[in-house]
Amino acid sequence: MIILGIESSCDETAVAIVKDGKEILSSVVASQIDVHTEFGGVVPEVASRIHVENISICIEKALKEANMTMEQIDAIAVTKGPGLIGCLHVGVQAAKTLAFAFHKPLIPVHHLAGHIYANSLVVDLKYPLLALVVSGGNSELVYMKDEHSFEILGETQDDAIGEAYDKVARVLDLGYPGGPKIDQLAKQGEPIYSLPQPKTEGKYDFSFSGLKSGVLQFVKRKEKAHETFKMEDLAASFQETALNEIFSRVERVLKDYPDIQHFVVGGGVSANSRLREKVEELRQKYPKIEFTVPPMYCCTDNACMIAVAGEIANKVGRRGSADLSGDSSWAI
């Protein structure tokens, strides 16, 4: 099956064509990072306007790169949610128009499912599976008994981890997006500063807002006392505390669910080098489980992952009709 996938849930307009859920025939990503950098974060209204400008160009480009016409496409998959509502509407409307004009089936896709199935571009997934989705909008631990069943075991109670990276980077005046900048800075530092340990009630839940405020308080205290501190050490301390929060929950799940065969990671924060080291440490500790972190090109938002998730959703008969709409808080 050849699926054209469309993704527009945040600040990337992306279109891809994928064959049989494995072979990428084309992948176009128009990033808006440069525009949002000026504002220090994504401005939803600006993002949706840019999606409107980019979407048709990306569709045309994806078809051209794959050397295909719309007639050769078997179905259209599109991110229905979650995400920024104005942004989602642009992708959904474009998908509906293509489906209507070319008489193609329409498949609504969940953004988190996309991040999880991105892994199947590089490896065959084994079930039961545990997925860690960490991005600017999500921090979730998802248990999948089989291919199309999703159970959220844990999630953030406040900020997503990527959001915390971006906000801490703003405090340190590093620019947007903050994740890659803190990642680089932390490599030159040591996690020597003690920051507030997150507190949550749910056994597998996360929390990052107290940690983020802890960094701000730390900087203010130092400034007030006219004391210096090393930004590299503060970045390393923040990163280590945040990732320890994540990985302590991952280990709890691995211990409580001994049937898990495969652990996968998805979302922009999976590009983080320290996170990748921590997955390696887990691999050594749990040799019976398969561990996969996707390559960089499918960690951050892209449409290959939406086409792949569309292929799987199609198998279980998921279809969108003419009244399909974006849903900013769509449950998986």
Ligand code: KG4
């Ligand atoms: O998945 P994504 O492209 O977009 C959504 O949020 O859906 O993720 C973007 C997030 C941003 O918060 C960015 O700072 C973070 O991923 N990120 C990273 C790294 N690269 C991107 N966070 C930590 N370390 C990185 N190397």
